[in-house]
Amino acid sequence: MAVLSSLWAVVITTSSMAQTVSQHQQEKSVQVAESATLDCTYDTSDTNYFLFWYKQQGGQVTLVILQEAYKQYNATENRFSVNFQKAAKSFSLEISDSQLGDAATYFCALRGSHKLQIIFTQDEADALNISSVQ
Ligand SMILES: *[C@@H]1O[C@H](CO)[C@@H](O)[C@H](O)[C@H]1NC(C)=O
Numbered sequence: 672m673a674v675l676s677s678l679w680a681v682v683i684t685t686s687s688m689a690q691t692v693s694q695h696q697q698e699k700s701v702q703v704a705e706s707a708t709l710d711c712t713y714d715t716s717d718t719n720y721f722l723f724w725y726k727q728q729g730g731q732v733t734l735v736i737l738q739e740a741y742k743q744y745n746a747t748e749n750r751f752s753v754n755f756q757k758a759a760k761s762f763s764l765e766i767s768d769s770q771l772g773d774a775a776t777y778f779c780a781l782r783g784s785h786k787l788q789i790i791f792t793q794d795e796a797d798a799l800n801i802s803s804v805q
């Protein structure tokens with residue numbers, strides 16, 4: 672849990688900034704091989720920014736995907752892709768062909784032009800539950 676604790680420390684040091692990320696879904700269940708979409712919205716006055724999805728599983732946090740805001744296409748990493756709607760300030764994670772190992776908690780995050788400050792969603796991370804096909 673050491674990695675996660677340092678993420679929370681980042682949240683605290685940036686809480687005065689007028690930037691937010693939010694997730695409203697809380698929990699989602701899909702079966703193996705189905706697709707899953709996890710929603711995230713954000714707000715920032717920066718014109719240059721980076722958006723991230725992180726996965727937390729068994730106390731380890733790993734980067735799933737990064738979207739650079741100025742790019743005119745949706746980032747893709749194997750079975751993971753984003754649906755980035757810049758005007759709507761929405762940044763969904765789409766997982767195709769779900770595997771059991773995708774079951775985890777997913778956080779979205781925003782990094783503005785101040786390079787060391789990353790804003791994470793706090794209490795609202797999405798838990799994704801994958802069940803095997805009966
Ligand atoms: C991402 O894909 C969605 C759905 O196809 C599309 O509406 C959106 O414009 C795309 N975003 C970018 C930045 O290309």
Ligand SMILES: *[C@@H]1O[C@H](CO)[C@@H](O)[C@H](O)[C@H]1NC(C)=O
Binds near residue numbers: 700801802
């Ligand atoms: C995940 O979903 C399966 C099937 O719906 C359920 O049996 C299991 O309890 C769920 N696990 C969690 C952690 O919610």
